[in-house]
Amino acid sequence: MPSFMDIARDFFIFVVGTCTGFLISKTTELAFKKEQLVNLSIEKESSKIVHSVDIEDIADLKAYCRCWRSKSFPFCDGSHTDHNINTGDNVGPLIVKRSL
Numbered sequence: 001m002p003s004f005m006d007i008a009r010d011f012f013i014f015v016v017g018t019c020t021g022f023l024i025s026k027t028t029e030l031a032f033k034k035e036q037l038v039n040l041s042i043e044k045e046s047s048k049i050v051h052s053v054d055i056e057d058i059a060d061l062k063a064y065c066r067c068w069r070s071k072s073f074p075f076c077d078g079s080h081t082d083h084n085i086n087t088g089d090n091v092g093p094l095i096v097k098r099s100l
Contacts, residue, residue, distance in 0.1 A: 063093040
């Protein structure tokens with residue numbers, strides 16, 4: 001029959017191993033999240049994406065995408081709603097208004 005010291009030693013090893021595994025998994029998870037791409041599909045052949053809009057072309061209001069998921073990029077189509085639900089993010093559009 002195992003002694004109290006054997007059981008205590010095994011329990012200690014189990015607890016330390018479990019805590020170590022948990023910390024390693026959380027560290028790896030955070031590192032993985034930091035390395036994810038923001039732009040998954042828009043103009044991937046270009047090394048840098050730049051869009052410019054003439055202020056005269058803005059009627060009263062324009063909403064520009066900041067989540068990179070819009071099918072009508074650079075304009076917002078509401079794709080950030082699903083993105084926010086799926087990722088826990090809180091991104092929304094950039095709204096540009098013309099002031100007179």
